[in-house]
Amino acid sequence: MGSLSKSRGNLFRKYMVIFVTLIGVASLTSGFIEIYFVYQQNKAAEVLLQQEKAIAAASQIEQFVKETEHQIAWTTHYPWNTSSEAVNQRRLDYLRLLRQVPAITAISQLDPLGMEQLRVSRLAVDVIGSQSDLSRDPKFFLAKTGKTYFSPVYFLKESADPYMTIAMVGAGQLAGVTVAEVNLKFISELVSQIKIGEGGYAYVVDTSGQLIAHPDISLVLRRTDLSSLPQVQAALAASAEPATLGRPQVSIERNLQKNRVLTTYQPIAPLGWTVFLEQPLNEAFAPLYDSILRAILLVIIGLGLSFLASVVMARKMVAPILALQSGAARIGAGMLDQTIRVRTGDELEELGEEFNRMSTQLRASYASLNHQVEEAERAAQDIKQLADSLEHRVAERTAELTATNSELEAFSYSVSHDLRTPLRSIDGFSQALLEDYGEKLDSTGQEYLRRVRAATQRMGQLIDDLLGLSRTTRTKMEVQDVDLSGLVEAVAADLKQRQPERQTEFAIAPGAMVKGDGKLLRIALENLLGNSWKFTAKQPQARIEFGVTQSDGKPAFFIRDNGAGFDMAYADKLFGAFQRLHKTDEFEGSGIGLATVQRVIHRHGGRIWAEGAVGKGATFYFTILV
DSSP states (O other), X not given: OHHHHHHHHHHHHHHHHHHHHHHHHXXXXXXXXXXXXXHHHHHHHHHHHHHHHHHHHHHHHHHHHHHHHHHHHGGGSSOOOOSHHHHHHHHHHHHHHHHHOTTEEEEEEEOTTSBEEEEEESSSOOEEOOOOBOTTSHHHHTGGGTSOEEOOOEEOTTOOSEEEEEEEEOSSTTOOEEEEEEETHHHHHHHHTOOOTTTOEEEEEOTTSBEEEOSSHHHHHTTOBOTTSHHHHHHHHHHTSGGGOOSOEEEEEEOTTSOEEEEEEEEETTTTEEEEEEEEHHHHTHHHXXXXXXXXXXXXXXXXXXXXXXXXXXXXXXXXHHHHHHHHHHXXXXXXXXXXXXXXXXXXXXXXXXXXXXXXXXXXXXXXHHHHHHHHHHHHHHHHHHHXXXXXXXXHHHHXXXXXXXXXHHHHHHHHHHHHHHHHHHHHHHHHHHHHSGGGSOHHHHHHHHHHHHHHHHHHHHHXXXXXXXXXXXXXXXXXXXXXHHHHHHHHHHHHHHOTTOOEEEEEOSOOEEEEOHHHHHHHHHHHHXXXXXXXXXXXXXXXXXXXXXXXXXXXXXXEEOSSOOOGGGGGGTTSXXXXXXXXXXXXXXXXXXXXXXXXXXXXXXXXXXXXXXXXXXXXXXXXXX
């Protein structure tokens, strides 16, 4: 009972851990996903709100400038006239404009030559006919181009407020230019009215990053330069590339007081200024933090509920499983008359019934078990006798094969010896006839004798090749480290020595080392390189290459030439004995060489294959896997 109680505790804890883990992971995953989307949605909403406020602020400032420009424009509709009545009328218009637009502190009229004819000011006495030459001033010659001129921000000696000049050309070909000085403290007042939460604020900088408007007017009066702030640098860089301007950019930076703020900016197109909106980061993301905290609390509550649900589910599952475990233990102890009772109405109940059926079948099986054991023992004895008989037969067949190979070797030697003697006699007598009686034979007879000699010599070479093929199969292999590159160089040197008049280029990859029988591998390389040497004989620039590549992740060696090549349709015939793809009068040979090569490679556990094309050379690949 103690073991059963321990198993029950272990099983209960196991299922509870599984359920808690599964439900907990699901809850955590759902919670984190919810937190992520809440974060993204709140952040996007906050960013969008900041962007909309930036656009609205820029629009208000731009509207202020446009309204000021519009008010100045109605004074330029009258054509230029130097009469005293016209000058007095224009002076009255300027005074009316100063009353209507408090931001304008002074307004001047320049004649078509750039000479100042009238100046009306809030800060000084009106001047008529001063004749000051402003023809080279940008506010004159740039306004004369027909576009409204907006000057950079400047400060007057008699005032600490920032100013900007607006100049517009009048109507007609001989029109003058109207120049107005605008006090920008009204923009500061406008900026001060922009509210962004409790601690947010807006400010405006010019094209150089100098502060133009700020709720703290002292910063403007001190002519504060904000060009070192990262957000200002980014805005100035963006304004220098109009193609990059679009929706306001929002980022997290540090303000002039080194506090982290959520900042966004929007350019004011006509002036080249930029309006910034900044809000302390804690204040900007306060709703976001509250949403995340609520989501975390919901996740914690979900984990608690999942724990309680896991305990209940584990208890319900453990009881029938323990009943199955107890019944299976009794059946395993040999108490096959036991019946397992589980009433769950699901697969567990079906499993209990399967245990009951199994115990019934076991009782029936035990009755015939002894008989089956006896049958198995008899079968094992029969198998042992068959194995002993098979081993004896294998030994007999091995002895027979050894004797047969010895007889074949003796036969092949005898046949080759018996064939060589008459072949040498035929060749010798044919040569004697040509030398001693050649003058008595006509040209046809001499040609016949030469053919007889050639045929006997080919027959002798064929016998030698057959013996070589036989020896490659029978020779005992002596496996050692073999330098294939060195063997190729040695064979190439032999070929060059035999025909020194041949101009053939050899390209041999160094360091190709394998495990194998050096003598057999030299035979294979002599045949492969001999083939390349033979089939490149008609090439003016013959080239034979030895190298290493990869095949199925293992090194594969190759010999490539630019000789006569072959038709790939006949590639399966290349390695058969007596198979030739070229006529004897084109290229000599017996058709045994490649068959010999294949047997050598097969004895080394490798394979050999070829690729080629008629007139484009051939490549023979082989692997060595000893």
